[in-house]
Every structure is written in structure tokens, then in C-alpha cells.
Amino acid sequence: MLNPIDSSSFSLKAGATFQDPFDRVGSLGKGADGAGEATPGDVLGDFSKALTHEMDKVNQLQATADQATQTYATGGDIPLHQVMISVSKAELALELSTEIRNKLINAYQELSRMQI
Amino acid sequence: MDIYEITASALTAQRLRLDTIASNLANVNTTRQADGTPGAYHRRNVVFAPLMAQANENAGPAPGGQIGQETSGGSGMGVQVLSIKEDHETPMRMVYSPGHPDANKDGFVEMPNINMVTEMVDMIAASRAYEANVTAFQSAKQMSQAALEM
Numbered sequence: 001m002l003n004p005i006d007s008s009s010f011s012l013k014a015g016a017t018f019q020d021p022f023d024r025v026g027s028l029g030k031g032a033d034g035a036g037e038a039t040p041g042d043v044l045g046d047f048s049k050a051l052t053h054e055m056d057k058v059n060q061l062q063a064t065a066d067q068a069t070q071t072y073a074t075g076g077d078i079p080l081h082q083v084m085i086s087v088s089k090a091e092l093a094l095e096l097s098t099e100i101r102n103k104l105i106n107a108y109q110e111l112s113r114m115q116i
Numbered sequence: 117m118d119i120y121e122i123t124a125s126a127l128t129a130q131r132l133r134l135d136t137i138a139s140n141l142a143n144v145n146t147t148r149q150a151d152g153t154p155g156a157y158h159r160r161n162v163v164f165a166p167l168m169a170q171a172n173e174n175a176g177p178a179p180g181g182q183i184g185q186e187t188s189g190g191s192g193m194g195v196q197v198l199s200i201k202e203d204h205e206t207p208m209r210m211v212y213s214p215g216h217p218d219a220n221k222d223g224f225v226e227m228p229n230i231n232m233v234t235e236m237v238d239m240i241a242a243s244r245a246y247e248a249n250v251t252a253f254q255s256a257k258q259m260s261q262a263a264l265e266m
Binding site: 099 | 120131253260
């Protein structure tokens with residue numbers, strides 16, 4: 001998702017297909033949306049929308065896994081490996097969002113420790 | 117296709133191959149068709165073919181490019197089952213059994229061209245291929261989890 005080492009991925013290219021929520025934050029900082037200075041309201045609004053969007057995707061994966069487990073448990077026509085793959089994907093997505101949360105909290109604590 | 121789709125298609129294909137082998141073993145003495153008409157059961161084989169991902173505009177540079185696509189695009193190919201074909205090349209077994217209801221006028225019954233040993237070996241191969249794909253999936257999962265610890 002986030003690639004801080006390669007900063008060229010932060011700029012919006014024509015035909016960019018990468019859905020990175022931080023992409024929009026980076027481009028707002030550079031004024032790529034043509035509005036010049038980005039107000040804090042813009043950044044926060046876009047970021048929370050992006051975060052909600054990503055959480056929806058994680059929730060979608062969880063729902064798919066639940067559905068698959070239920071279908072299998074009631075004797076439906078789904079192979080067992082499909083159930084396990086759905087559950088693994090949901091588990092991985094949840095771990096990723098937990099790690100992102102940890103990183104955000106660390107970053108916030110780092111900032112709040114800064115001496116004025 | 118990402119690793120999860122590739123592995124899922126492989127597991128499904130090997131499962132189907134195992135089902136076919138099991139049906140061959142079950143019908144080793146079957147001398148009629150499913151609807152009761154005369155005609156022995158022919159050994160069945162599955163035909164695999166690679167499965168290209170659906171062409172989409174997200175399949176830009178190969179993985180490892182500067183954007184690092186992990187869940188979209190990719191260059192892997194899964195496997196699909198094209199068809200389950202009957203084997204009419206191998207000769208059928210003729211067994212002398214004049215009292216059998218399906219014996220021909222010489223007293224021979226046409227039995228399926230299924231060699232138990234070949235089927236057992238194919239079954240072992242199919243189950244090892246299934247396990248190999250499960251191992252590939254576990255490796256991919258471990259790689260992802262290692263990446264999460266960065």
C-alpha cells in the first residue's frame with residue numbers, strides 16, 4: 001500500500017491505477033488539485049473518507065468469509081479450500097488494518113513528543 | 117491473477133482430477149452406461165489448460181514496478197479444466213464369463229480399460245499436487261505476514 005521509499009509514487013500520474021489513500025494526501029500537499037494551498041479541513045476530510053473506504057473493503061472481506069463458512073457448514077456447494085482462502089484473506093486484511101492503526105498511533109505519539 | 121486466485125484454481129483442478137480418478141476406480145467393473153444401455157465404462161481423463169486472468173486495464177507493469185501492485189494485475193496464470201475426456205485409445209479388457217448378462221456371443225464381457233495400479237499412482241500424484249499448492253499458499257501467507265512486521 002504505502003511506499004515511502006519511492007516518493008515518485010506520491011504524485012498523480014496520468015492513468016494511475018493505484019488506489020492509495022495516501023496518494024491523495026500527498027498530491028494535495030503539492031497542490032496537484034489546482035487549489036493551491038490545501039486547508040486542514042480538506043486533508044482531514046479526504047483522509048477520513050479514504051480510511052472509511054478501506055475499512056469498508058476489510059468489512060467486505062469479513063462478510064465474504066462469513067458467508068463462505070456458513071455455506072460450507074450447511075452443506076452448500078463450496079469447496080473447503082475456497083472457505084479457507086476467504087478466511088485467510090479476511091484475517092490478513094484485519095492484521096493489515098491493525099498494523100496501520102499501530103503505525104498511525106506511533107506517528108501521532110512521535111509528533112506529540114516534539115519539543116516546541 | 118494474484119496468488120490466492122491462482123492457488124484456488126489449482127486446488128479446484130486437482131480436486132476435480134481426484135474425483136475423476138475416484139470415479140474410474142468406482143467403475144472398474146461397470147459394463148453398462150448410466151441409463152442402462154449396453155456399453156462399458158471408458159476410463160476418463162481430465163484435460164487442463166492455463167487460465168489467463170480477465171484482461172483489465174489494471175494489468176500495467178509487472179509486479180515489482182514502482183507502484184507495487186499486489187492485489188491487482190499480476191502475471192500469474194491459474195489452471196482450468198477444459199474437459200473430461202473418455203479414453204478410447206487404450207484397449208478394453210475382454211474377460212471370458214459366459215454366464216454374465218452382458219456377455220457377447222463368444223462368452224466374452226467387455227470390461228472397462230482401467231488399470232488399478234495406474235489409477236492409484238495418478239491418485240497419489242493428484243494428492244501431492246494438492247499439497248504442493250497448499251504449501252505455495254502458506255508460503256505466500258507467510259510472506260505477507262513478514263511484510264506486516266516491517
